[in-house]
Amino acid sequence: MKQAVGVGAALVDLLTTVSEDWVLRQKKEKGGMHSIDWGEMGLLLGNAEDFSTVPGGSASNTMIGLSRLGGKSRFVCKVGNDDLGDVYSLNLYKNGVEGYIRKNSTPTGRVLSAITPDAQRTMFTYLGASAELVTTEINDTPFHGASALYLEGYLAYNPSILLHCVNTAKNNGLEVVFDCGSFGVVQDCRFIIDKLLNEKSVDVLIANEDEARALTSVEEDLAAMEMSKLAKVAVVKVGKKGSIICSDDRIYRIETPEVKAIDTTGAGDLWASGFLYGYLNDWSLEKCGELASATASEVVQVMGPNISDIAYEKLIELRNSISVR
Numbered sequence: 001m002k003q004a005v006g007v008g009a010a011l012v013d014l015l016t017t018v019s020e021d022w023v024l025r026q027k028k029e030k031g032g033m034h035s036i037d038w039g040e041m042g043l044l045l046g047n048a049e050d051f052s053t054v055p056g057g058s059a060s061n062t063m064i065g066l067s068r069l070g071g072k073s074r075f076v077c078k079v080g081n082d083d084l085g086d087v088y089s090l091n092l093y094k095n096g097v098e099g100y101i102r103k104n105s106t107p108t109g110r111v112l113s114a115i116t117p118d119a120q121r122t123m124f125t126y127l128g129a130s131a132e133l134v135t136t137e138i139n140d141t142p143f144h145g146a147s148a149l150y151l152e153g154y155l156a157y158n159p160s161i162l163l164h165c166v167n168t169a170k171n172n173g174l175e176v177v178f179d180c181g182s183f184g185v186v187q188d189c190r191f192i193i194d195k196l197l198n199e200k201s202v203d204v205l206i207a208n209e210d211e212a213r214a215l216t217s218v219e220e221d222l223a224a225m226e227m228s229k230l231a232k233v234a235v236v237k238v239g240k241k242g243s244i245i246c247s248d249d250r251i252y253r254i255e256t257p258e259v260k261a262i263d264t265t266g267a268g269d270l271w272a273s274g275f276l277y278g279y280l281n282d283w284s285l286e287k288c289g290e291l292a293s294a295t296a297s298e299v300v301q302v303m304g305p306n307i308s309d310i311a312y313e314k315l316i317e318l319r320n321s322i323s324v325r
Contacts, residue, residue, distance in 0.1 A: 008059025065273025153181025266305025
């Protein structure tokens with residue numbers, strides 16, 4: 001089994017349900033990711049109702065999902081030397097992810113994920129210790145023996161780390177998978193994203209419909225075609241309508257199972273888990289997309305980014321069925 005190594009922010013998700021009016025009062029765009037400082041996080045938590053605490057972070061969720069599906073994964077990150085950092089590290093270990101974890105005195109990063117009745121989540125992110133990972137703390141070791149590097153879009157806020165990881169991956173013969181993460185990331189970090197894409201450093205480019213529109217200024221099918229000019233494989237996720245995968249001028253439309261969604265937190269991350277499992281096993285793109293959609297459909301039925309053991313058993317049965325077709 002080929003292995004993936006992920007690099008990203010080590011964040012703890014603080015999940016809370018809110019009204020549409022609550023989001024409006026924050027004067028932030030609904031559905032996006034908004035960076036905040038330690039003081040702003042304290043004020044938001046003071047204005048939120050009860051919330052649950054779940055280890056998260058986009059690339060971490062993907063690496064955990066890949067491991068739980070039967071794949072092999074590693075994760076490079078930085079946490080605070082605090083209780084949340086210990087919880088985060090233990091969660092990676094319990095889920096079979098090989099962690100390359102640095103620590104310092106800054107608090108562990110966290111995300112307030114405000115979920116409205118339509119299951120949409122608006123994220124308020126304090127990066128904390130995760131933003132203080134430096135290039136000298138990432139050597140070749142995590143990349144040895146791996147086949148793909150998975151990068152979350154939020155890493156574009158730290159360009160030196162992003163470029164260092166891409167260069168290290170390429171020097172070690174890995175493919176690079178880049179998930180845009182949020183339309184806010186595309187807007188804020190366009191220069192560094194364009195640099196990666198124009199230099200053909202990205203092999204698989206993943207975006208949802210908002211991110212794809214921000215990248216290309218066109219919609220869905222056309223966006224996938226435009227993105228495929230920049231990467232070997234381009235993906236546009238279109239929510240409950242499924243996904244569009246484009247490669248070599250061919251478009252594949254992948255449907256998604258019809259389920260009742262209660263929270264979209266982690267949906268894109270777990271979609272990437274399913275896709276990566278198939279991609280690392282040299283499946284066709286249609287098969288990769290099918291497992292990806294099924295995995296994402298499980299996580300939207302629960303609060304937070306964690307799928308139950310029973311749900312993973314069902315996904316593994318589907319994985320086995322897909323692999324022998």
